[in-house]
Amino acid sequence: MRPAEGDTSDCILVVGVSRPKLAAAFLLVALVSLFLTFHILYDSAVYSLDAAASVFDSSDELATNQLDPAPPRRLQPSSSSQQANNLKDLVPPPSLVSKAHFSRTNRHLPQAIIVGVRKCGTRALLEMLFLHPQIQKAAGEVHFFDRDDNYEKGLEWYRKKMPYSLKGQITIEKSPSYFVTPEVPERIRAMNASIKLLLIVREPVTRAISDYTQLRTRVSTTSTSSAVTTSSTSSLSSLARPPGGGGILTPTFAEEESQRGAASSRTFEELVLRPDGSINESYRPITISLYHNYMHRWLEVFSREQILVVNGDQLIEDPLPQLKRIEMFLGLEPRIGRHNFYFNHTKGFYCLRNDTADKCLRESKGRKHPRVNPLVVSKLRRFFNEHNQRFYELVGEDLGWPEE
Numbered sequence: 001m002r003p004a005e006g007d008t009s010d011c012i013l014v015v016g017v018s019r020p021k022l023a024a025a026f027l028l029v030a031l032v033s034l035f036l037t038f039h040i041l042y043d044s045a046v047y048s049l050d051a052a053a054s055v056f057d058s059s060d061e062l063a064t065n066q067l068d069p070a071p072p073r074r075l076q077p078s079s080s081s082q083q084a085n086n087l088k089d090l091v092p093p094p095s096l097v098s099k100a101h102f103s104r105t106n107r108h109l110p111q112a113i114i115v116g117v118r119k120c121g122t123r124a125l126l127e128m129l130f131l132h133p134q135i136q137k138a139a140g141e142v143h144f145f146d147r148d149d150n151y152e153k154g155l156e157w158y159r160k161k162m163p164y165s166l167k168g169q170i171t172i173e174k175s176p177s178y179f180v181t182p183e184v185p186e187r188i189r190a191m192n193a194s195i196k197l198l199l200i201v202r203e204p205v206t207r208a209i210s211d212y213t214q215l216r217t218r219v220s221t222t223s224t225s226s227a228v229t230t231s232s233t234s235s236l237s238s239l240a241r242p243p244g245g246g247g248i249l250t251p252t253f254a255e256e257e258s259q260r261g262a263a264s265s266r267t268f269e270e271l272v273l274r275p276d277g278s279i280n281e282s283y284r285p286i287t288i289s290l291y292h293n294y295m296h297r298w299l300e301v302f303s304r305e306q307i308l309v310v311n312g313d314q315l316i317e318d319p320l321p322q323l324k325r326i327e328m329f330l331g332l333e334p335r336i337g338r339h340n341f342y343f344n345h346t347k348g349f350y351c352l353r354n355d356t357a358d359k360c361l362r363e364s365k366g367r368k369h370p371r372v373n374p375l376v377v378s379k380l381r382r383f384f385n386e387h388n389q390r391f392y393e394l395v396g397e398d399l400g401w402p403e404e
């Protein structure tokens with residue numbers, strides 16, 4: 001292409017002949033911009049490779065992550081990988097980001113919330129779901145929607161309580177008192193009207209006894225912090241709150257505390273039965289087990305399809321079928337399998353296993369439930385029967401709880 005070549009050389013020649021210094025400067029600028037262009041192209045290529053690697057890694061088997069729990073440090077960083085490392089430094093230490101330790105993570109508001117019920121296995125459920133590589137869980141209980149002082153801090157405060165997650169991962173938090181707090185459904189809807197809600201329930205009498213047991217244990221172990229679980233710690237810290245107004249459905253913290261005090265010295269039977277032998281529906285462990293009283297409020301705010309009712313008794317006995325339902329509900333591919341569980345015969349329940357660690361849940365399963373008079377259990381079951389039927393009707397599912 002001679003003519004073209006001639007044209008350009010002519011042009012340069014013309015410029016060069018007339019203003020040699022300007023031409024040299026022009027050439028230098030051209031070279032520098034050419035260099036910069038290539039540098040930027042190279043950097044963005046490295047960037048997208050990194051991003052692709054992180055997405056691939058997150059969707060890969062847990063094993064990939066297990067092998068290097070710490071963020072990979074490059075030994076000889078070039079200028080571009082140095083930049084990538086600088087970005088990594090903005091991400092918190094691996095202990096906070098157990099699964100996602102790559103640079104392009106962020107905190108997101110939860111797309112799913114475990115709203116209750118207390119003593120029905122909310123912690124177990126969250127830990128089991130965390131076995132799924134696409135799930136990130138908030139640490140502890142956030143209590144954003146049920147405590148006015150937290151709610152007033154706003155959604156940005158809430159978001160900052162969430163774990164780092166990758167695009168495509170689902171962030172989940174659990175706060176069991178959401179279920180029984182009247183303001184919560186409307187507040188959650190205001191954040192995300194299409195959020196997915198998980199409600200885990202157990203047979204109401206079993207739950208009430210478990211509730212009684214925990215309230216009693218708390219009284220005797222308040223000084224030994226090691227025995228206090230995350231949930232009880234947060235509840236205990238809330239005792240400093242001044243007592244406010246509360247109806248039958250929402251006893252105040254002060255009321256709860258006085259019940260705790262009573263629970264330390266009185267048996268379950270004494271607390272649950274009135275002197276005339278009828279059931280005391282005002283006793284908190286009984287009140288909370290009347291699920292339908294709370295459920296109808298949730299169904300006034302959310303569609304039934306947004307709420308999954310998880311059978312807590314079955315989750316403890318045989319976790320997989322319930323977890324498969326949840327994976328489907330959350331739109332996740334099935335990744336949790338038999339390999340994630342092993343039965344501990346000493347404890348009598350399943351422990352969790354991912355590729356790095358085994359984990360047996362503490363909670364009340366290690367705690368011995370008191371032997372409750374079988375006549376009282378039967379009486380309670382008959383009492384709950386009618387209430388259970390109402391709950392089944394509301395949710396359109398029969399949970400098959402014993403009628404006596």
Ligand SMILES: *[C@@H]1O[C@H](CO)[C@@H](O)[C@H](O)[C@H]1NC(C)=O
Pocket residue numbers: 062065066098099130131354355356357358359
């Ligand atoms: C495996 O389980 C342990 C204990 O629960 C946890 O600390 C760790 O982050 C888990 N690993 C992954 C990759 O989820």
Ligand SMILES: *[C@@H]1O[C@H](CO)[C@@H](O)[C@H](O)[C@H]1NC(C)=O
Pocket residue numbers: 109110111112192193194195196
């Ligand atoms: C609301 O929740 C749905 C269901 O989890 C989720 O797909 C959607 O991204 C959420 N919206 C926002 C703004 O977080």
Ligand SMILES: *[C@@H]1O[C@H](CO)[C@@H](O)[C@H](O)[C@H]1NC(C)=O
Pocket residue numbers: 259273274275280281282283284
């Ligand atoms: C019922 O339980 C509530 C809360 O524990 C208690 O204050 C009340 O005295 C009990 N009523 C009777 C009749 O035992």
Ligand SMILES: *[C@@H]1O[C@H](CO)[C@@H](O)[C@H](O)[C@H]1NC(C)=O
Pocket residue numbers: 344345346347351358360
């Ligand atoms: C099973 O549970 C017992 C009692 O808590 C514990 O000592 C033991 O280490 C557990 N075994 C396994 C394999 O997790």
